[in-house]
Amino acid sequence: KNEVEQSPQNLTAQEGEFITINCSYSxxxxxxxWLQQHPGGGIVSLFMLSSGKKKHGRLIATIxxxxxxxxxxxxxxxxxxxxxxxxxxxPLSGGGADGLTFGKGTHLIIxx
Amino acid sequence: KxxxxxxxxxxxxxxxxxxxxxxSPISGHRSVSWYQQTPGQGLQFLFEYFSETQRxxxxxxxxxxxxxxxxSRSEMNVSTLELGDSALYLCASxxxxxxxxxxxxxFGQGTRLTVV
Numbered sequence: 582k583n584e585v586e587q588s589p590q591n592l593t594a595q596e597g598e599f600i601t602i603n604c605s606y607s608x609x610x611x612x613x614x615w616l617q618q619h620p621g622g623g624i625v626s627l628f629m630l631s632s633g634k635k636k637h638g639r640l641i642a643t644i645x646x647x648x649x650x651x652x653x654x655x656x657x658x659x660x661x662x663x664x665x666x667x668x669x670x671x672p673l674s675g676g677g678a679d680g681l682t683f684g685k686g687t688h689l690i691i692x693x
Numbered sequence: 694k695x696x697x698x699x700x701x702x703x704x705x706x707x708x709x710x711x712x713x714x715x716x717s718p719i720s721g722h723r724s725v726s727w728y729q730q731t732p733g734q735g736l737q738f739l740f741e742y743f744s745e746t747q748r749x750x751x752x753x754x755x756x757x758x759x760x761x762x763x764x765s766r767s768e769m770n771v772s773t774l775e776l777g778d779s780a781l782y783l784c785a786s787x788x789x790x791x792x793x794x795x796x797x798x799x800f801g802q803g804t805r806l807t808v809v
Binding site: 614616621623624625626629667669680681682683684685686 | 726728735736737738739740741749751783785797798799800801802803
C-alpha cells in the first residue's frame with residue numbers, strides 16, 4: 582500500500598518568503614501530482630511530474646524518483662497563495678485500487 | 694474547453710436517505726474518478742470508471758456505487774446515508790497518455806454533502 586507523507590502540516594509565513602513543502606511516498610509511482618485547494622473545496626492541479634523539475638510562474642516542483650521524494654516551492658510568496666497544498670501519487674499499475682493516493686495536505690497561510 | 698462540472702454543489706440529506714451526485718468530465722476524457730474528502734481521513738479514492746466500466750474501486754462499503762454513461766458523464770450513489778458520509782465528494786476527469794502510465798487529473802469543484 583502506498584503511503585504519502587507531507588510536511589509540514591501547517592505553515593505560516595510572511596509575504597515574500599520562499600516556501601517549501603515536502604512529500605514522500607513509499608512505493609513506486611508513475612506520476613506525482615501537486616494540487617491546490619482553496620476554501621470552498623475546489624481543487625486545481627498545479628503539476629504532474631514523473632521526473633526532474635517543472636516550473637510555472639512562481640511555482641516550482643521537483644521530484645527525486647530514487648529517494649521517493651518531491652518538493653513544491655513557492656518563490657516570492659503572496660497572500661493569494663494561501664491554500665491547502667496536497668500531493669498525490671499515481672501508483673505503478675499492478676492491481677488493486679489504482680486511484681490517486683493523497684497526502685494529508687499542507688495548510689499554508691501567507692501573511693501580508 | 695469547459696472544465697469538470699459537478700452537481701449539485703451543496704446537498705443536505707437525512708440519515709437513511711440515498712443521494713446521487715453527478716459529474717461531467719472534460720470533453721474527450723473517458724475516465725472519471727471519484728474521491729471523498731473528510732477532515733479526519735483526508736482525500737480517499739472511491740472508484741474509477743472508464744468507458745462505462747468500473748475499472749478500479751477503493752475501500753468503501755457497497756453503499757457507495759457509481760456508473761458511467763456513454764457520454765462519459767458519471768454518477769455516484771450513496772444509499773442508506775450515515776452521518777459519517779458527510780464529506781466533500783470530488784470527481785476528477787483523467788486522461789492517460791497513450792503508451793504510458795502518465796495520468797493527468799482535472800478536478801471538479803466538488804459536492805459538499807451534509808447528512809443530518
